[in-house]
Amino acid sequence: MMLRPLTNAFRDCRALDGLWRFALDAEGVGRDQQWWRGALPGKAEMPVPASYNDIPADAAVRDHVGEVWYQTSAHVPATWGGQRIVLRFGAAAHRATVWVDDQEVVSHVGGYTPFEADVTDLVRLGEANRVTVVVDNRLDWDSIPPGYVEDTPDGPRQRYHHDFFNYAGLHRTVSLYATPPAHITDVTVTTDLDGLAGIVDYEVRASEGERALVALHDAAGTEVARAEGLSGRLRVEDVHPWRPGEGYLYELRVELLDAGGAVVDRYSLNVGVRTVAIDGTDFLINGEPFYFTGFGMHEDHVVRGKGHDDASMVHDFALLEWIGANSLRTSHYPYAEEVLDYADRHGIVVIDETAAVGLNLGIGGGIVSSSTQETYSDETVSARTQEAHRQAIRELVERDKNHPSVVLWSIANEPESHTDAARDYFKPLFAEARALDPSRPVGFVNVMFARAGECKVAEFSDVVMINRYYGWYVQAGDLAAAERALEAELHEWVRCEGKPIIMTEYGADAQAGVHSAVSQPWTEEYQVELLEMYHRVFDRVEAVVGEQVWNFADFATSAGFARVDGNKKGVFTRDRRPKAAAFSLKRRWHARGEAV
Ligand code: GCB
Numbered sequence: 001m002m003l004r005p006l007t008n009a010f011r012d013c014r015a016l017d018g019l020w021r022f023a024l025d026a027e028g029v030g031r032d033q034q035w036w037r038g039a040l041p042g043k044a045e046m047p048v049p050a051s052y053n054d055i056p057a058d059a060a061v062r063d064h065v066g067e068v069w070y071q072t073s074a075h076v077p078a079t080w081g082g083q084r085i086v087l088r089f090g091a092a093a094h095r096a097t098v099w100v101d102d103q104e105v106v107s108h109v110g111g112y113t114p115f116e117a118d119v120t121d122l123v124r125l126g127e128a129n130r131v132t133v134v135v136d137n138r139l140d141w142d143s144i145p146p147g148y149v150e151d152t153p154d155g156p157r158q159r160y161h162h163d164f165f166n167y168a169g170l171h172r173t174v175s176l177y178a179t180p181p182a183h184i185t186d187v188t189v190t191t192d193l194d195g196l197a198g199i200v201d202y203e204v205r206a207s208e209g210e211r212a213l214v215a216l217h218d219a220a221g222t223e224v225a226r227a228e229g230l231s232g233r234l235r236v237e238d239v240h241p242w243r244p245g246e247g248y249l250y251e252l253r254v255e256l257l258d259a260g261g262a263v264v265d266r267y268s269l270n271v272g273v274r275t276v277a278i279d280g281t282d283f284l285i286n287g288e289p290f291y292f293t294g295f296g297m298h299e300d301h302v303v304r305g306k307g308h309d310d311a312s313m314v315h316d317f318a319l320l321e322w323i324g325a326n327s328l329r330t331s332h333y334p335y336a337e338e339v340l341d342y343a344d345r346h347g348i349v350v351i352d353e354t355a356a357v358g359l360n361l362g363i364g365g366g367i368v369s370s371s372t373q374e375t376y377s378d379e380t381v382s383a384r385t386q387e388a389h390r391q392a393i394r395e396l397v398e399r400d401k402n403h404p405s406v407v408l409w410s411i412a413n414e415p416e417s418h419t420d421a422a423r424d425y426f427k428p429l430f431a432e433a434r435a436l437d438p439s440r441p442v443g444f445v446n447v448m449f450a451r452a453g454e455c456k457v458a459e460f461s462d463v464v465m466i467n468r469y470y471g472w473y474v475q476a477g478d479l480a481a482a483e484r485a486l487e488a489e490l491h492e493w494v495r496c497e498g499k500p501i502i503m504t505e506y507g508a509d510a511q512a513g514v515h516s517a518v519s520q521p522w523t524e525e526y527q528v529e530l531l532e533m534y535h536r537v538f539d540r541v542e543a544v545v546g547e548q549v550w551n552f553a554d555f556a557t558s559a560g561f562a563r564v565d566g567n568k569k570g571v572f573t574r575d576r577r578p579k580a581a582a583f584s585l586k587r588r589w590h591a592r593g594e595a596v
Contacts, residue, residue, distance in 0.1 A: 002114060002398065003186060003267060004337060005088060005177035010266045012080065013177035016131070020170075021071040022046035025134070028066055036099035036132035040071045048072075048174060049090070051167035051305025065149060065156040068169065070133045074176050078126030083178035085123055088116035090172025090336060092135050093306065094143060099132045109388070110144060111168070112333040112355050113395040137168030142384040144392045145332070145358045161369065162332060162358035162413075163567060164298060165556035167305035172336050182208045183265045184256050189402055190439045191273040193286060198239025198273035203231040204254055209264070211257040216250050216271065224250070241286050242272025242404040244326050245593070247347030249404075270344055272404025278441055278462050281543035283500045285349070285407060292349060292546025293589045294325035295571070296505050299335055300555040302574060308336035316552070317342055319572060323582055324589030329504055329548055332357035332413045334396050343405035350405040351465075351504070351548075353445075354392045359385070359415035362449055364560075376421035386425055390432055397436040409433055409440055410504075414447035414467060417457040430460040445504050448473070452492035464493050467505030467550065471530045477521050479533050486534065490541045502546035506534045509568040512554075512579050522568075524580035531581055535588060549585065 005013040023030070023040040035041070046052050048070065053062045076085065087100065093111030097104060100122045108115035123129045139147025139160055147160030158166055185205045192199040204212045215226040216234050225234035240248045249270040256265040277284045284290065297316070299306045313336070320328065326349055330339070333355035343350050359381050361371040375381050393411055400406050411433055416422050426444070433442045441462035446455055448468055458464060468489070471482030493501055510527035519525035531549060538544040554570035557563045566574065571581045 002116060003184065005086070005175050006268065008266055008268070010264070011177065011179050012077070012083075013175050016072055016074055016174040016176055017048050018072075019045045020048050022052065023069040024061055024064055025067040025069060026060065026064070030067060030069055030134060035069055035134075036071075036104075036130075037102055040069050040132070046070060046169070047304070047307070048170045049172050049309075050169060050303075050307030051093075051171060052169040053165070053167055053305055054303050065138060065158045067134050067136045070135065070170055072131050073128040074131050075128050076123045076125050076176065080178045081125050082181070083120075084118060084181050084183060085120045085176065085178050086116050087119050087131065088114060088175050088177065089133075089170065090114050090174065090308070092133065092170055093137060093168045094139060095136045097134050099130075101130050110355065110392055110395060111171075112335075113392070113399055114172070114337075133170065135169055137166060139166070141380050141382065142388055144355050144385070144388045146381060146385055147358070160358050160558075161360055161363055163557055164300065164332065165305070165558055165566075167300075167556070169305075169307070171299070171306045172308050180265045182206070182256065182258065184212075184254055184267045187252070187254055187267060187269050187402070189252060189269065189271050191271065191275070191404070193239065193241060193273065193275050194235075196238055198236040198241065200225070200234040200236065200250075200252070200271055200273060201232075202227075202234065202252065204256075206230070206256050206265075209256055209258060211259075211261070213255040213257065215253045217253060218250055219248060236273065239273050242274040242344075243347060244285060244290060244349050245347045247272065247343075247345050247405070249344060269402060270341070271402070272344060274404050276407045276440055278500060281494070281498065281500045281545070283463065283502075283545045290349070290545070291592070292327040292351075292502055292548060293592060294320065294327040294329075294548050295552035296329045296331035296548050296550050297335075297552045298331065298555040299333075300553070300574070305556070308338060310338065313339060313342065315576060317346065317348070319576060320348065320552075323571070323586045324593050326589075326593070327351070327546070327548065328552070329353060329410065331504075331551075334399065337399065340400060340403045340405055344403050348405055349407055350403070351408045351410050351502075352396065352400050352403075352406045353410035353413060354389070354396050356389050356392060356412035357414065359412060360447060362416060363414065363447065374421075375416040376419065376425055381425065386429070389429060393429060393433050394436060397433065401437055407440060408463065409437070409442045410445055410465060411442060412444040414445055415457070416450070417444075417446060418450035418454045420456065423456040426457045426460060451489055452496045458497055462499065464497050464499050464501045465504040466493070466501065468503065469506065471533065472508045472521070477526075479529060482530075483533050483537060487537045487540065490537065490544065494541070494543045499543070500545040501541070501543045502548065503534070503538065503544065504546075504548050505550035506547070507531065507550040507569040507571075509564075510579055510581065511564065511568055512573045512577065527571075527579065527581045528584045531584060549581075
C-alpha cells in the first residue's frame with residue numbers, strides 16, 4: 001500500500017530533487033563512522049535523480065562496488081503541524097538505508113520500486129532537517145536481479161548475468177509530503193465493459209474511518225457516477241473506453257469522511273476503463289484483437305544513466321509516436337512511475353516487467369556463458385532469491401495495479417526454464433502474481449535455449465513471450481537459414497501451447513554509420529534486412545500478436561568483447577538518432593496502424 005503523493009486541499013508534496021552532497025565510501029567505513037551524524041566527508045555533489053556512475057568522469061566512481069552516501073537538508077514547512085509527514089524515495093538502486101538527522105527511518109532492498117518512512121515524530125517543523133541515505137549497488141544471489149561480487153587482487157568486481165550496465169544511485173524523485181492524520185492509504189480499481197456501459201469496481205483503504213465518498217468525472221470534468229462506501233461499483237453509461245493510441249482517462253475522486261460526515265482527506269486517481277483478455281491465440285483489449293508493435297526499452301541515457309528525466313522521457317515517447325509504435329516492455333525492471341502515467345494518458349500499451357533478469361547461468365552479457373554452476377541451487381538462485389522475487393512481484397503489482405496502460409505482467413526475463421528446478425521455482429511465483437491481480441494476464445519472457453516443447457515454465461504463462469536471435473547469435477549472417485528456423489519454431493509454439501505469441505525481442509547490433517552494399521552483420525543494412533525477414537515470418541503465423549524490437553535505443557552494458565561501447569541493437573542511437581532500421585519500422589507500423 002503506497003499511494004503516490006500529490007498536492008490538493010488536504011495534501012502537500014515537495015520534491016527534494018536537486019544537488020545533494022555525495023561521498024563514495026571506497027573503504028566501506030561510513031557506517032562504522034556514522035556518517036549520517038554530520039556533514040558527509042569531502043565536497044562532492046551529486047544530482048538527484050541520476051545514476052552517479054558517469055557524472056564525475058572517474059573510473060573509481062563508475063566502477064565502484066559497495067556503498068555511496070547522499071545527503072541533503074530538507075526544510076519542513078511550519079504549516080505542516082498536525083499533519084502526517086512522509087519521506088518517499090521513487091527508487092534507490094539497489095538497497096538503501098535512510099536517516100533523518102540521527103535517526104534511522106527506513107531500509108529497502110530492490111532498486112526499482114518506491115519506499116517511504118513516516119517521519120512525523122522526527123522532523124522539526126519550520127526548520128531544515130538533515131536527510132542522509134546510504135545506497136549500496138551490490139547484487140548478490142539473494143537479490144533481484146541476482147549477481148555476485150568477485151574479490152580480485154585489484155578489489156571487488158560486480159558480476160551479473162544480465163546485459164545492461166549496473167547503474168546505481170537515487171534514480172527517481174525524492175519527496176517529502178504531508179497528509180491528514182486520518183488518511184486514505186490505498187485505492188484499487190478494476191474495470192469492465194458491459195455493452196456500451198463501463199464498470200469501475202473500487203476499493204478504498206484508510207488509516208481510520210469507515211466512510212468514503214467516491215465520484216467519477218469524465219475528461220471534461222463532468223461527474224458521471226458516484227457511490228458511498230469503502231468499496232463498491234460505479235456504472236458509467238455510454239462509457240468512453242481507454243483505447244490503445246488514444247488513452248481516455250476518467251478521474252476518480254475519493255473523499256474520506258469522519259464520523260460527523262466532514263471530509264478529512266481527498267485523493268484523485270486516473271482511471272482508464274478497459275478490459276484485457278486472452279481468447280485462443282488472440283490478445284484482446286476491449287474485446288478486440290490487439291497487435292503489439294514497439295520495443296523493449298531501457299532507462300538509459302548519456303551522463304545520467306538510469307536517472308529519470310521528463311525531457312528525455314517525453315522525447316522517447318515522441319519517437320515512439322514518430323515510428324508508429326503502440327507499445328513497450330519495461331525491460332528489464334519497473335520504470336519510473338512517470339512513464340506509466342504518460343502511457344496511460346497517451347494510450348501506449350505496456351508490458352510491465354519485474355527486475356528478475358539474469359536468472360540464467362547459461363547466459364553472460366547477452367550471449368552464452370562459460371559458467372559451470374547450476375542456475376538453481378542453494379549457492380545460486382535459491383529459495384532466498386525466490387522470496388526476493390516474490391517481493392519484487394508484490395511491489396510491482398502494488399505500485400502499478402491501477403494503470404490502464406499495463407495489460408500484462410512479465411515476472412521474469414530469460415530465466416533458465418528448461419529444467420524441473422525452473423518449474424518448481426516459477427510455479428508459486430505465477431500463483432502469487434495471479435492472486436495479487438486476477439484482472440491481468442501473467443507471463444514471463446522465454447530464452448532461446450528453452451525452445452517450444454523444452455520450456456517447463458511456459459505452461460504457467462497466459463501468453464508466449466519469446467526473445468529470438470536467429471540471424472544474430474545463431475545463423476549469424478545467414479538470413480535464409482534464420483528465416484526457416486524462426487518459422488519452424490513459431491509453429492512449434494503454436495502446436496505446444498496454443499497461446500498468443502509476442503516476440504518480445506528480436507534484432508541485430510548495428511553500428512550507426514557502418515554500411516555495406518552486400519549486407520553484413522553490424523551494418524545498418526543488415527539490421528534492416530533482419531527485421532524485415534522477421535516481419536515476413538510474423539505475417540505468416542497467425543498466432544503472433546506482437547513484435548517488440550530489441551532495442552529502442554543503444555544502451556550501456558558492462559565491458560566485454562561482444563559489446564562495442566555498449567549494446568548496439570538500438571533502432572535509435574544512444575542519443576536518439578534514427579538508424580536505417582527506424583525508417584523501415586516506421587513504414588511498416590504506420591501502414592499497420594492505418595489498416596486497423
Ligand atoms: C537478450 C536479453 C537482453 C539483451 C539481448 C542482447 O536476450 O534479454 O537483455 O540485451 O538479448 O542484445 O543480447
